[in-house]
Amino acid sequence: MKRSHLVLFGLAAVLGVAAAGSAGCQATGGRSVFDSDGGSGGEDSSGKGGSGATGQGGDGGSDSVGAFVGPGASGSGGGGAQCSNDQNVDDDGDGFSEAAGDCNDCDPNVSPGSIEVATNPDDPMATPADEDCDMVVDNVAPVSCDDNIALTDSNPENGARALDLCQFITPADKKWGVLSAQYVRANGSPATYTQHIGIQSNFGPNVNVQKGTRMLTLSSGYARLPNQPGACGGLSCSQIGAGTAPAGFPQDVPGCAGETDINDDVGLELKIRSPKNATGYKFKFKFYSMEFPEYVCTAFNDQFIALVSPAPQGSINGNISFDKNTNPVSVNIAYFDVCAYDPIYPQFTCPSGPGEMEGTGFGTWDEAGGTSWLQTQAPIKGGDEVTIRWAIWDTGDDAWDSTVLVDGFEWVANGGTVVVGTDPIEDPK
Known part of the structure; x- marks a missing residue:
């Protein structure tokens, strides 16, 4: 379906803002926690702390070189x-x-299958742990x-x-990490590397990476800045063509009729095993679209998804990733706030202004x-394996492109319950 140039009013409504156990050894919040006092433990022949009198294990002993080994066993x-x-x-x-490194x-x-958790300096009860x-x-x-x-690196x-x-x-390893990586189409089928993929060190002078020195860039156009080789140089560029959307997508917005066909779809799919002490994970992203504001709430709204299998509650x-x-x-997400105010579209107030579009082509x-910059989080069970597919596409036609920056994946391993959600980052880099 091809679009005609529309001017839409009155669309502000579309953008609505958006166990404690018995005494003995147990763990909470990703840290080693014991719930009752026990006696001090001596050393056994392995350097392991001896058993306490009741409840909590005894204090850690030392190994043959005097290094701290760990708490003793629970008292009977x-x-x-x-x-x-x-x-x-x-x-x-x-x-x-213990023989395997525990x-x-x-x-x-x-x-060795867990991830290190920083001690909370504001918690007087927190105890540093390894x-x-x-x-x-x-x-x-x-x-x-x-x-x-490099910008043009094609290795997933x-x-x-x-x-x-x-x-x-590898699957035989017991530790956490990335098991496999591949560039894919939106439905998970393998994709050939194109200019729709890029590894950027910034996105214009006002948008920085959020962790490390690079960020993944996926685009339904070209994932390039105007001054980089292979830049699009216009509203629309295409190297991929028609695609197949995952089941349930494109997702319609209430009150906005959508299309079912997609084009220029591209993504990165990772299979990952979580740390043993993880309760969730999070990542940051930032979405741009040439469709704003003319095509808000139309059949042509390009989409970005973070598709997880098995699907979390x-x-x-x-x-x-949704508001x-x-x-x-x-363009229908509640957090679409980087833009230049236009009196023709007074419903879009652009609270963040246009600065983060400077030098991007948008x-x-x-x-x-x-x-x-937004952050999505989701729950996971420690040691589980999940597949995450970050994907973007043009909906309805192959015009008026969109781009997403993805960065700063982190594990959550400090206890508590993690629920699926996406929120703005208060103080991005």
């Missing part, structure tokens, strides 16, 4: 779970025994793995690195707009 008086002195037994069921085999949130058993407490300094990735593993996922594993057909009114990421050949 508290009725809690017992931790064996057999270093080949996986006492806490996290997949690692430095606290009485806590399933502590093992969750990933690398013998260094609170070594959570960011690891950058995307410093030298480097697409994962641009998202700040730096650890790659709270997702929409597996998609976890509080369940509007998909398009707003150069016609009016355009974008979101501020």
